[in-house]
Amino acid sequence: MTKVLGIDEAGRGPVIGPMVIAGVMISDGKEAELGSVKDSKLLKHKDRVILNEIIQKNSQFKIIEVSPKEIDEAVECIDNTMNLNWLEAKHQAEIINYFNPDVVIIDCPHPIPKKYEDHIKKLVNKKDIKYIVEHKADVNYPVCSAASIIAKVRREEEMDKIKEKYGDTGPGYPANPVTQKFIKENYKKYPEIFRHSWSTFKNVAKANDAKQKKLF
Secondary structure (H helix, E strand, O other): OOEEEEEEEEOOOOOEOOEEEEEEEEEOOOHHHHOOOOOHHHOOHHHHHHHHHHHHHOOEEEEEEEOHHHHHHHHOOOOOOOOHHHHHHHHHHHHHHHHOOOEEEEEOOOOOHHHHHHHHHHHOOOOOOEEEEEOOHHHHOHHHHHHHHHHHHHHHHHHHHHHHHHOOOOOOOOOOHHHHHHHHHHOOOOHHHEOOOOHHHHHHHHHHHHHHHHHO
């Protein structure tokens, strides 16, 4: 039986909280057992939660949380051996090595899917895997949609924990007014939850530090 692994992420863009990468593996032809899956961004939260339970019950899955600190280290890597795309590829390869599937379907974050595929192949132990690396794979392939859903649900769970501990962060996205307000008020208090390499954080820190220097 052909084993098919779908991989996707949630939380790549936010300035607060982790990025979550998920892999879902099923036998080829068993997609219907995943439920009425689609790209997680097209689903309401309550529907994602229901589907998350169905997916986890009817598949093998693995979830990796990537901390803000690890993301910052990749983005600010000075020798160009690491960046956000290659960090994602590193953890996707970790999931592939864990499952050793026959087919891998990846929602590609890189502008050139072939380049991204070649990079991942170097990190994977098994050499006879068929790769499908495409933009919008989370829309076009149910197993990739399923990975998108469980990644999104875990990301939401982690953000709920952060809000419970630190206060109302909003969704964590740079353009959100609640998130912007939270950064301005707390950027020095809770450094562990922020992605310091994001321009949103840098601009707030720079402006506030300049304002404090001026006052003194």
